[in-house]
Amino acid sequence: MTYDLSDTLSDGYEGMGPVISNILHAVTPLVAGRFVREQGQTQGISITDMLNGGARFIDFRIMYTRGPDRAIGEKDWYCLHGCESQKKALEYLKDVRTWMDAHPQELVVLWASRHGNTGACGTDQYPDTTPQVRQAFFKQVQEVFGELLFNSTQRLNETSVLSLQKRNQRLVWLATDYVESTESSPLAVDAKSIDNQLVNSGHGLGAIKFLRQGGPKRRDSSAQNRFLLMSMAAGVAKEAIEAAAKIEFLPNVFGTHDKWRKECAATSGVPNMTFCPKYLMEWSLMTNFYNQKVIDMAYVEGAADLDVDFPNAIYLDAMDLGGLIRTGTATINPLEEGPVHGTDGFAYSATVIAATV
Structure with missing residues (x-):
């Protein structure tokens, strides 16, 4: 949900203790909030537009936090990626429900976590929360999706799409902290069943090595009732963020900006x-420029080699309208727009669908 981030750092942000997190929550809207948001925003189109474009797996990150621009007051569940979302998490889920009602044959998988960790539980997953607070949120999830929630008494990997459609159980909720957050509800699936592969995306095209064994890997995961997930999202070195911050906030004394640019570029x-x-x-955008080559290679090679195939799901950045991934240089709303020629994209959804067919 990073298309709708505020300039306020979320409570419980990854890697920060509660005291520092609380201070920064109050300070970021006034100082450096935009810069912090820019370091967390990977998407620019709405959840409805993503679904319209073919996305069926959503990396849905949540945290129990005070609302944006509020230093005090009651907490609620918001989405986050560094900064927290403008709206409460439940509002985005209602958008998903509305879309699913309008598309009665479609299946959607939502993975709820704080920072993409499948194994952390309790307050390690959601700091400064109680089981009761977490369970209250899942009850709200049930109220939104109702009969659409997949019943995990059936093995997901042994259940056909047709069966899910006939039963109208078309929403799979993959829950981190499954035992406490959902009280081991059959209306959720334990996120520990996710096999989350953080493969090497980027200019080295390392992800193609994984996809060349994607068929056997997915079959192995299926036999273990696991959900094979692959990241093709951008990975940014801490040194690159530090260099960008220096360029943003410190004066260019004796050409230091050039020095920091070179240090930042070297991390790529x-x-x-x-x-x-x-x-x-x-x-x-730069990562997607190389990702398009990997995805196309997998499509072409997979036509002749059944071992070359896609996992159960891929998550990546900068999805654009119509199922494209943006590969040009123009960032997507609400960030600053680049030149018109920078809006090039690759037919991501269509390629994966074609490979499946």
Whole structure:
């Protein structure tokens, strides 16, 4: 849900203790909030537009936090990626329900976590929360989706799409902290069943090595009732973010900005790169430029080799309207727009669908 982030750092942000998190929650809207948001925004179109474009797996990150621009007051569940979302998490889920009602044959998988960790439980997953608070949120989830929730007394990997459609159990809720957050509800699936593969995306095309064994890997996961997930999202080095922050906030004394740009560029591993992406989405666009080659290679090679195949789901950045992934240089709303020629994209959804057919 990073298309709708505020300039307020979420409570319980990954890697920060509660005291620092609370201070930064109050401070970020006033100081550096936009920069912090820019380091977390990977998407620019709404959840409805993503679904219209073919997305069926949603990385849905949530945290129990005070609302944006509020230093005090009651907490609720918001989405987050560094900064927290403008609206409560439940509002985005209602958008999903509305879309599913309008598309009665479609299946959607939602993975709820704080920061993409499948194994952390309790307050390690959701700091400063109680089981009762977490269970109250899942009850709200049940109220939104009702009969659409998949009943996990059936093995997901042994249940056909047709069966899910006939039973109208078309929403799979993959829950981290499954035992406490859902009270081991059959209306959720334990996120520990996710086999989350953080493969090497980027200019080295390392992800194709994984996809060349995608068929056997997915069959192995299916036999274990696991959900094979692959990341093709951008990975940004801490040093690159630090360099971008120095360029943003510190004066250019004796050419220091050039020095920091070179340090930032060097972290990319791209030969002869000289610029420093300012936003996380700029890194995402560059990653997608190489991702399109990997996805197309898998499609072409898979036509002749059944071992070359896609996993159960892929998550990546900068999805664009119509099922494209943005590969040009223009960032997607609400970030600053680049030149018109920068809106090029790759037919991501259509390629995966074609490979499946």
